Amino acid sequence: MADHLPEALGPLLRAARARLDAAALDSPNLDARLIVEHFSGTTRTQAIADPMRTVDPRAIAEIDAALKRRTSGEPVHRILGYREFYGLRLSLSPETLEPRPDTETLVEAVLPFAKATAREGACRILDLGTGTGAVALALLSAVPEAIATGVDVSEGALATASRNAERLGFASRFKALRSDWFAKVSGRYHVIAANPPYIPSEDIENLQDEVRDFDPRLALDGGVDGLGPYRIIAAEAAGFLEAEGRVAVEFGHTQRNEVTEIFSAAGYRLAGAFCDLGGNDRVLVFEL
Numbered sequence: 001m002a003d004h005l006p007e008a009l010g011p012l013l014r015a016a017r018a019r020l021d022a023a024a025l026d027s028p029n030l031d032a033r034l035i036v037e038h039f040s041g042t043t044r045t046q047a048i049a050d051p052m053r054t055v056d057p058r059a060i061a062e063i064d065a066a067l068k069r070r071t072s073g074e075p076v077h078r079i080l081g082y083r084e085f086y087g088l089r090l091s092l093s094p095e096t097l098e099p100r101p102d103t104e105t106l107v108e109a110v111l112p113f114a115k116a117t118a119r120e121g122a123c124r125i126l127d128l129g130t131g132t133g134a135v136a137l138a139l140l141s142a143v144p145e146a147i148a149t150g151v152d153v154s155e156g157a158l159a160t161a162s163r164n165a166e167r168l169g170f171a172s173r174f175k176a177l178r179s180d181w182f183a184k185v186s187g188r189y190h191v192i193a194a195n196p197p198y199i200p201s202e203d204i205e206n207l208q209d210e211v212r213d214f215d216p217r218l219a220l221d222g223g224v225d226g227l228g229p230y231r232i233i234a235a236e237a238a239g240f241l242e243a244e245g246r247v248a249v250e251f252g253h254t255q256r257n258e259v260t261e262i263f264s265a266a267g268y269r270l271a272g273a274f275c276d277l278g279g280n281d282r283v284l285v286f287e288l
């Protein structure tokens with residue numbers, strides 16, 4: 001029988017943490033806090049300042065259900081329905097990858113160039129495989145003069161990206177485009193950014209359960225060697241790049257040499273290489 005959850009905020013948090021701890025989850029403290037705060041509408045400060053504050057019974061039932069989903073392996077942000085990325089709250093849907101902190105490296109890698117380009121008059125950004133819109137919307141938040149097109153082959157992902165753009169106040173500067181990479185793209189861009197699927201097909205089964213079972217396969221599977229999307233991007237980007245524009249790609253931390261070779265063979269020069277917060281190779285920026 002499930003434990004009865006207390007109705008006072010402090011004890012409720014402790015009980016939630018104990019349940020997740022007992023299920024041997026990686027971050028029981030953080031997950032318990034996120035779940036309790038989200039469904040009770042309370043803040044960390046309230047939990048500290050007023051731990052005996054009573055939580056509504058309906059919220060307790062929702063917290064109970066969320067804890068059950070979490071202990072059966074569903075990622076905490078799928079349960080909440082959103083994830084923070086570059087300071088923006090992005091809604092998720094079954095068709096979108098959960099944006100990861102590592103991808104903020106891609107935003108940081110092109111930001112100085114995007115800002116400088118915007119100062120000169122215009123900055124058009126193409127975000128290939130936009131998912132929730134994470135990369136495009138983060139860049140729009142940091143470069144107020146920029147406009148962005150988010151491309152995805154998934155209709156569901158594009159609907160989520162458009163909703164995120166609308167809710168964050170970027171709708172007038174963000175366009176969602178359904179396209180198989182460049183197939184329907186037109187015009188020229190100062191920045192072409194992509195975090196494409198890069199897992200080799202045969203490795204998908206060996207991914208962590210939370211990734212394999214909850215992130216869409218379309219967002220993960222990069223083909224036989226995981227490099228298929230890079231070959232397409234390297235072969236076609238030049239036709240959509242402004243003179244002196246930049247192409248920036250995220251990749252798996254063991255793929256730096258292969259990605260470099262693919263872009264070098266297509267005539268690009270390396271303009272920058274960036275590691276993620278864990279010190280792994282993560283992003284390369286190219287110019288023609």
Ligand SMILES: C[S@@+](CC[C@H](N)C(=O)[O-])C[C@H]1O[C@@H](n2cnc3c(N)ncnc32)[C@H](O)[C@@H]1O
Nearest residue numbers: 099129130131152153154180181195196197219
């Ligand atoms: C790794 S996810 C990245 C999502 C988002 N940019 C992020 O960083 O959180 C890759 C994205 O590429 C999209 N995608 C896969 N194949 C595609 C294709 N052929 N053309 C356009 N987008 C594609 C997927 O739907 C998914 O949204």
